[in-house]
Amino acid sequence: MHRAIATVSLSGTLRQKLEAIAAAGFDGIELFEADFVNFRGTAAELRRIAFDLGLSIDLYQPFRDFEAMPEPQFQRSLERAERKFDLMEAMGAPLVLCCSNTSPLSVNDPARAAAQLHELAERAARRNLRVGFEALAWGRHTSRYAQAWDIVQRADHPHLGLILDSFHTLSLKDDPSGIAAIPGEKIFFVQMADAPLLSMDVLQWARHHRSFPGQGDFDVTGFFEQVLRAGYTGPLSLEIFNDIFRETPNRRTAVDAMRSLLYLESETRERLAAGNVPAQPQRVELFNPPPAPALSGLSFIEFAADEASAVTLGALLGQLGFRRVGRHRSKAVTLYRQGGIHFIVNAQPDSFARRRFEAHGTSVCALGVRCADPLAAVGRATAMRSQRHDSPVGPNELRVPAIVAPGGNLIHFVPEALGDSGLYETDFILEDAGPEGSDAGLTRIDHVALGLALDQLDTWVLFTRAVLGLEPGESLELADPFGLIRSRGVANADRSLRLVLNVSLSQRTRTARTLSVTGGGAVHHIALDCDDIFETVARLRANGTRFVPISDNYYDDLATRIDLAPELLARMRAAGVLFDRSPAGDYLHIYTESFEGGLFFEVAQRVGGYDAYGALNAPARMASQAQQ
């Protein structure tokens, strides 16, 4: 498909936007009028800049408050249109977006709207330009695509067609299935936007909270499916008004934008293929990447360290019941193990890990994800515009393919065929150096929680969906004593791989302060599963592990909220264990104190089908951390 994006979707000056859009591989742009009004150059100069960057100017937008007006306003608007047509000719934009009228002067008269749009199209036709009519969700008399299509049909002019925007249809919960019946060639342009489900005025929602397909809650593939069924072959474009995108570095936004279109195309392609209704003859080629990888949990977590901090971190891991079980064949890398959990401490000079250490201190620098077909997973990732990363590999060592996650950490795809320890048997000289403390019964990695800057949440949601095939859960807001945290879990279908994305809306929370140290995208804490949390906590305390203390008041309150056996409540109170219950099951958990003021661990026990992360207990943890 011809892929485009509206200039309003990115931050920067118009020239910077065009450069970012071109670098991300787009074919064209929608020019947002305000960007041109404030551009210091002529329309012809803009045309040259776009041409040099390999971008077409597919659409000029918006042209407002035109149709169904009294005669004097109509004549003035035609004059206004001629001036915009002058510009479009000079910049080589073939199509203008005319959005449905919001003016109180407009009348509820589709026939008049059609007649006036006919005249506008006739003026456009004289210059070989075209007019696309779009129903704004908050249009005064025309707010749904079916109404706009009715008016376009009445106007009956070859230079007048329909423009569709998924936001305007899906925000009104309008049914997109009628789109398939519209002749594809009368749909002049399609804008795709997703959005989180919010209960607010649709205009405010539209102006501030749209997002790229795959970042929100709308059924955008369902919408796009109808567009394709109609036989549409024009540009596939993104028009996203989003307060955060306005401040996000535009190179990142442009990559997210392209990834979202590729994801939309590939998902819609699968949906069409799986559909029972036969699709129209395939008139456009949809992006067809390798399938999303089948992942099965985390094989390892790798920490960046230097010589000194590797020792400190090793001692901490010992307290957590890990045994040092190997050293790398060719690098200053140590392997720790407990149950099915592998932690790698990488203190190799001149390595990727060392560069991460220098930038961010002792921190997680890589995740190892078990994967049936690592090369296909990397193929999927690079197709979805992630970068592949190749580390130096010594003789007789395995090459584990890796990609770069947003923020710069690595994700390794560990072949499942190697079994639970194949990778380590190959790359490491195994030598059981014994524990610092005793095994604590930790069995596997439950989830990894990331602390993200505000403008990274949407990036991560899309990355984890499009590249890793994970699905996001509910978005929650949690009160830290110094501001709100937004928290959203993402997981694969069998829940063997879970990440939690935490964003601080404040600059003053612990999460934000950790971020300012680590530069964002950092692992905030690691949750480890066990089978008997009381036994595990007792052993960990005996090993010297310190946990964040929980107020007695928490347990008094818990008892008023949830019917619990008094013995269980007493054990939790004594151990400092937190509790959450869903209809499907329970979650018992506890947090360790921080390592060097940053990273900490969570010990968790899932009971039954509990499928969340105890987020409602996070305020107890954050308040406790703040009181220390």
Add this chain to the structure above:
Amino acid sequence: MHRAIATVSLSGTLRQKLEAIAAAGFDGIELFEADFVNFRGTAAELRRIAFDLGLSIDLYQPFRDFEAMPEPQFQRSLERAERKFDLMEAMGAPLVLCCSNTSPLSVNDPARAAAQLHELAERAARRNLRVGFEALAWGRHTSRYAQAWDIVQRADHPHLGLILDSFHTLSLKDDPSGIAAIPGEKIFFVQMADAPLLSMDVLQWARHHRSFPGQGDFDVTGFFEQVLRAGYTGPLSLEIFNDIFRETPNRRTAVDAMRSLLYLESETRERLAAGNVPAQPQRVELFNPPPAPALSGLSFIEFAADEASAVTLGALLGQLGFRRVGRHRSKAVTLYRQGGIHFIVNAQPDSFARRRFEAHGTSVCALGVRCADPLAAVGRATAMRSQRHDSPVGPNELRVPAIVAPGGNLIHFVPEALGDSGLYETDFILEDAGPEGSDAGLTRIDHVALGLALDQLDTWVLFTRAVLGLEPGESLELADPFGLIRSRGVANADRSLRLVLNVSLSQRTRTARTLSVTGGGAVHHIALDCDDIFETVARLRANGTRFVPISDNYYDDLATRIDLAPELLARMRAAGVLFDRSPAGDYLHIYTESFEGGLFFEVAQRVGGYDAYGALNAPARMASQAQQ
């Protein structure tokens, strides 16, 4: 009145909150349950801490989802209530807030609600506690105070009364006038909250966007008037859920909170006094500060500088057509004048100005406001919890009373009786050193625009209303290429004094970057009036002043938006002058380039009754600045 605040209204741990609340002079608190749940101490310990700080615990809140429930849930809730009553006894909290039920299990049966609340009140009475019932705006069956009052009357128990919250009434546009008919002693507690008018789900609005009285758009004094007419004599409290307050340093929030109550009391007092309906016999004493000052424009603006930057700044002022007309009798301070505008450049070592210079670079450090009665103005300010500032005064110099504005700059009150130049004739040795360039026809200070951190906007709105007697205008959002700016003008009634409060919602705009240099609360630009902008701009250009260039496209677009004489359009295009039109008049304006990357000037000409600031042209300026 007994003044209180809910602990949820401030950031920090519970102990930090109590300390900030006590320091601001409050009498009591509402204890928000989550603050206690996460507090690491017992109820008795909390009671001691509050007692030591001179704070009473007036209310424990909230107790949710109680009334009008099926029998099994009702019995469980009574059990839950007994546990909360245990806590209230231990902490000495006499009253619990029971908010109307939101549970889908609750039934629409006021008689049952009343019977169950009666039982709750009976349980409370056994311990000499009381229950207050409040209608939540999103309560399932009870959302208005009249419904809650009906249920309280039916329940008819001396330990059950009504709790009123202005947010829940005013957000639903419910009429508060029925409150006056409720017996004052049956109103157990009153919570005051203001809010900006937003079109969103009332629950989201309530949880994230309340503000202190005087910071929002609600008629809070009208609400409070009805409460007083009812004969209410209980606590006056603030319960504010606000995302930004959650991260604002709590000492500032607490001062804002106290100021808002004092302002509410004094405004309501005036309203009662002015009312035609005779008030109830005055049963409570309302705060009675000196009246808001009568201000009449800016007499001077003072810049902080050192020896070197004083020279550079002087040269810039010369280019702007100012003459150096005096030096201070005892300090390294220089006076510049043009028309009715006085600029003071203060390079005195060891002065307030020098400390501001060292912290923020060359910047505005004080405003001089003309005032009929400066001492009364300072009295008003200190009554409203602003700090007085006294500078060293030399022999034969005038003492001009000053106060500290939020962020640390000074506001001097210059006696009107001194006339236009009396102050300067006394304090300065006048000596016309001649201009660097020629007079440019600038006549007066139109407005001063401030660049504020996000958490300072509400603080400034309240400060300018309560302390200076200004009134805020419309709040606008403006697109900078790197994020949104929120802009709000505040002005006195005759518009002789205007400030514009600009907040960057992004960290990457020019406004935000200036802030990060100057630490917030900084003067962002100064707008100066003239009578003929084309003549003034021509003279300024001849003097060497450089203006931010405006795109030709701006003028092409302007011509399509507004009917303008072609000659005027051509003159504006040639001069780079921007244009705005309101029904009342026109605004022509232009911006200079920045001084040292920060402060800049605006030259403006108001035509007719234009009453705004050309904010819609700010994006053209910001885009141009970004392209440089």
